[in-house]
Amino acid sequence: MKPRTLIGLATILVLLLGWYLATDLAGLIDRQRFPSPGDIMAAGSQIINRGYAGGTLLTQALYSLRLVVLGFLVAGVTGVPLGLMMGLSRRFEALVNPAFLLVRPIPPLAWIPLAIVWLGLADSAKILVIWFAAFVPAVINSYTGIRNVDQTLVAAARVHGASAGRVFWDVLIPGSIPMIFTGLRLSLQASWTTLVAAELVGAVFGLGKVLSTAYRDIYPAMIAVGMITVAVLGAVTTKILAIVERRVIRWRET
Amino acid sequence: MAGNLTAVRPGWKERALLSLAGTAIFFGLWQILAISALVSKFVLPSPAEVVIAGLTMTAEPFAGATIQGHVLASLGRWAMGFGLAAGIGIPLGLAMGYWRLLDAIVSPIFEGYRYIAPLAWVPFAALWFGTGIGGPVMVIFTGAFAPCVINAYRGAHLVEAHLTEAARTLGAGGMRVMAEVLLPGALPSVVSGLRVSAGLGWQSLIGAELIVVSSGIGYVLVQGQSNLAPEIVIAAMLAVGLTGLLIDVALRFVESRIRQRWGQTA
Numbered sequence: 001m002k003p004r005t006l007i008g009l010a011t012i013l014v015l016l017l018g019w020y021l022a023t024d025l026a027g028l029i030d031r032q033r034f035p036s037p038g039d040i041m042a043a044g045s046q047i048i049n050r051g052y053a054g055g056t057l058l059t060q061a062l063y064s065l066r067l068v069v070l071g072f073l074v075a076g077v078t079g080v081p082l083g084l085m086m087g088l089s090r091r092f093e094a095l096v097n098p099a100f101l102l103v104r105p106i107p108p109l110a111w112i113p114l115a116i117v118w119l120g121l122a123d124s125a126k127i128l129v130i131w132f133a134a135f136v137p138a139v140i141n142s143y144t145g146i147r148n149v150d151q152t153l154v155a156a157a158r159v160h161g162a163s164a165g166r167v168f169w170d171v172l173i174p175g176s177i178p179m180i181f182t183g184l185r186l187s188l189q190a191s192w193t194t195l196v197a198a199e200l201v202g203a204v205f206g207l208g209k210v211l212s213t214a215y216r217d218i219y220p221a222m223i224a225v226g227m228i229t230v231a232v233l234g235a236v237t238t239k240i241l242a243i244v245e246r247r248v249i250r251w252r253e254t
Numbered sequence: 255m256a257g258n259l260t261a262v263r264p265g266w267k268e269r270a271l272l273s274l275a276g277t278a279i280f281f282g283l284w285q286i287l288a289i290s291a292l293v294s295k296f297v298l299p300s301p302a303e304v305v306i307a308g309l310t311m312t313a314e315p316f317a318g319a320t321i322q323g324h325v326l327a328s329l330g331r332w333a334m335g336f337g338l339a340a341g342i343g344i345p346l347g348l349a350m351g352y353w354r355l356l357d358a359i360v361s362p363i364f365e366g367y368r369y370i371a372p373l374a375w376v377p378f379a380a381l382w383f384g385t386g387i388g389g390p391v392m393v394i395f396t397g398a399f400a401p402c403v404i405n406a407y408r409g410a411h412l413v414e415a416h417l418t419e420a421a422r423t424l425g426a427g428g429m430r431v432m433a434e435v436l437l438p439g440a441l442p443s444v445v446s447g448l449r450v451s452a453g454l455g456w457q458s459l460i461g462a463e464l465i466v467v468s469s470g471i472g473y474v475l476v477q478g479q480s481n482l483a484p485e486i487v488i489a490a491m492l493a494v495g496l497t498g499l500l501i502d503v504a505l506r507f508v509e510s511r512i513r514q515r516w517g518q519t520a
Contacts, residue, residue, distance in 0.1 A: 007359055008359070008361060008362035011358075011359045012362055033382060034382075094269040095279075098280065099277070105496070105498050106494060108457070109460050110491045113475040113479035114484060114491065117487060118484075193461075196373045200465045201476075214377060215376075218381065220378070227375075230370065234371065238369075
């Protein structure tokens with residue numbers, strides 16, 4: 001193992017040990033405010049086995065995951081083509097840009113109250129907000145990606161008699177794939193942040209509901225369990241997206 | 255079709271006309287939807303109603319203050335959280351770029367922290383620091399911290415090693431190297447990071463105000479929602495967007511000035 005990794009591991013171990021000593025053993029820190037490792041384990045096993053805020057950890061996590069995936073997919077399916085079209089046609093860009101520029105500075109979280117006025121606490125309200133949040137990075141990066149494709153390549157393909165359709169599928173799309181995925185990665189992050197916020201503002205189920213219930217019950221260990229679950233799911237979905245990206249690039253190259 | 259389209263560069267007149275048409279279509283559709291009986295006024299107010307609601311709020315207090323008052327309250331919190339994030343994040347990032355040991359110690363913790371959505375800190379922030387000033391400031395801090403650290407760290411790596419070595423040979427200590435060699439060298443990258451983190455901090459603040467705080471522009475959003483007054487909600491959304499835009503424009507200006515003075519590195 002590299003010394004760097006060793007130092008990192010050692011740091012984490014020291015921190016965990018110090019945390020355990022300060023809370024569970026010595027009781028230096030008020031556990032009503034800052035949970036100990038033992039408290040978090042207990043809270044974890046409580047929600048896994050008996051459930052909390054209306055469901056077990058698995059059902060709550062799957063519920064939130066489903067909303068994120070749906071919102072993210074809707075945003076990707078609408079945002080990437082829109083960005084590509086704006087990149088392809090300057091006329092279309094000029095037509096769409098004003099509305100886009102007007103909506104873009106509004107932080108996605110500011111849509112939450114409007115979504116609640118429109119759709120209440122239903123799943124559709126969350127998906128709408130996630131869509132707004134994830135849409136903008138998908139559009140901007142797809143646009144930048146297709147705009148920055150080397151024009152020499154396009155010209156070369158055309159000189160060799162490629163039709164417009166072939167130029168699009170075989171030159172422009174492969175050239176923009178890295179940027180499209182950069183955008184999708186940002187979209188995915190935005191999806192998780194927005195979902196947590198939307199569920200904290202109002203939800204009947206899901207990880208945000210776990211967090212807000214734990215806050216109301218002053219149950220810091222359960223807050224920590226909720227946060228850790230969100231972080232792990234965010235990390236796992238990001239990893240899956242990276243795997244998809246590698247697959248797509250390899251498939252394109254052959 | 256596709257290949258040809260990229261080659262077409264319509265003149266600025268045509269583009270301006272199309273932009274005008276786009277704007278007209280956007281507001282036209284909105285207006286038609288609002289005044290037709292298709293959607294109720296409690297769902298989608300017309301653009302005019304939104305403007306009137308916004309203007310009314312500049313004179314008559316809503317939810318405890320005028321809209322300017324709420325924006326200023328939010329901006330004050332934002333400035334505190336952002337200042338803290340920059341004040342801690344930039345030195346930390348530079349130091350991580352300079353001392354390998356510190357980098358190895360902090361990196362794993364930092365990587366874990368980055369995966370936690372800033373808004374997930376809201377319950378702890380409220381529990382630890384209350385919902386007045388401390389809690390929201392902590393949420394802004396958690397949102398704005400990461401880009402400060404990352405860009406300072408990257409910027410420090412961009413500074414050529416022989417410059418820091420030269421400074422060391424001439425007898426400068428770690429602190430002086432950081433302040434007088436690394437910081438100026440990393441400045442362009444640091445400022446880009448500040449711009450990103452300003453935006454994230456502003457956004458996190460809105461989230462915090464939606465959830466637990468009872469003043470500020472985010473609170474206007476919530477109050478408008480519970481009063482079923484979408485015109486107030488939309489007017490407040492525009493105020494949020496405009497403020498965020500102004501912050502961004504100000505920082506862009508600073509960024510371009512610094513790039514001019516301190517050179518090319520990104």
